[in-house]
Structure formats: C-alpha cells, structure tokens
Amino acid sequence: MNILWHDWAGYLGVVLVLLAFLLLQARKLHGNGLVYQLMNVLGALGVMLSLLFGSFNASAFVMQLAWMVIGIYGIANSARVRRELKDVERRIS
Numbered sequence: 001m002n003i004l005w006h007d008w009a010g011y012l013g014v015v016l017v018l019l020a021f022l023l024l025q026a027r028k029l030h031g032n033g034l035v036y037q038l039m040n041v042l043g044a045l046g047v048m049l050s051l052l053f054g055s056f057n058a059s060a061f062v063m064q065l066a067w068m069v070i071g072i073y074g075i076a077n078s079a080r081v082r083r084e085l086k087d088v089e090r091r092i093s
Helices: 005-025 034-053 058-092
Strands: none
Touching: 005 034, 034 058
C-alpha cells in the first residue's frame, strides 16, 4: 500500500481535529483559545488537501471549508477581543 503526501495530510488533519475536540472536552483547551482554533483550521486544511489531491467528495470538502472559516473567524474574533481589552486596560491605568 502506497500512502501519498495528501493521504498523510488528511490523516494528520483528522487527528488534529479530533485531538482538539478531545482536549476541549477534557478541559485542557478553551473553545475560544488560539491553540484550539489553530488545531481546527490546520486539521480542516489537511483534510481539504487530501480531498483535493485524492478522492474528491464535495460534501466533505464543504464541511471542511466551513470548519476552516469558522476557525478563522474565531481567531480573528479572539484577537479583536484581546485588542479591545488592552485598550480598556490602557484607559483605566
């Protein structure tokens, strides 16, 4: 059996997404934390690569695309909230 690079990307992507969820359930990560969001975004990217260069499945691709967009939104939103908190802290001190 010959496993190609995009297969490995897909396997790694699945492991990242599932590990992120496991760590969230074990309360080792926060759902709005950067590590959790990055694990989801990179995991979705890995699965998308395996779908693009391997056996394409449109519904799985759309789901991974949505997963990635939601993760990127979470990262951007968390960054915005951190900036706003720093601004408030600066005004108070």
